[in-house]
Amino acid sequence: MNQNDTSEHKLMLAEVLGMLMADGLIEQSQADALTAARRGQRHDSHPLVLIAEQNWRSHTPPTNCCTLKP
Numbered sequence: 001m002n003q004n005d006t007s008e009h010k011l012m013l014a015e016v017l018g019m020l021m022a023d024g025l026i027e028q029s030q031a032d033a034l035t036a037a038r039r040g041q042r043h044d045s046h047p048l049v050l051i052a053e054q055n056w057r058s059h060t061p062p063t064n065c066c067t068l069k070p
Contacts, residue, residue, distance in 0.1 A: 013038065013047040020051070025058045 017031040034054060 011047050013050060016047045016051060026056055027059060030054070030056060 020026045
């Protein structure tokens with residue numbers, strides 16, 4: 001998606017994973033594993049919640065956990 005596109009839309013898991021990979025925060029293998037695990041399941045959870053539940057560590061310094069903070 002174009003970063004200058006300001007139209008509102010439903011946030012999709014693939015879109016968020018793509019952004020995280022583009023920023024070097026996660027690896028392709030992590031995105032592929034989560035996508036494969038979600039195939040055939042209901043998509044009731046928000047994409048950011050699904051990603052936060054993975055407890056991934058960022059691949060760029062300071063390698064913090066990629067979670068949602070309250």
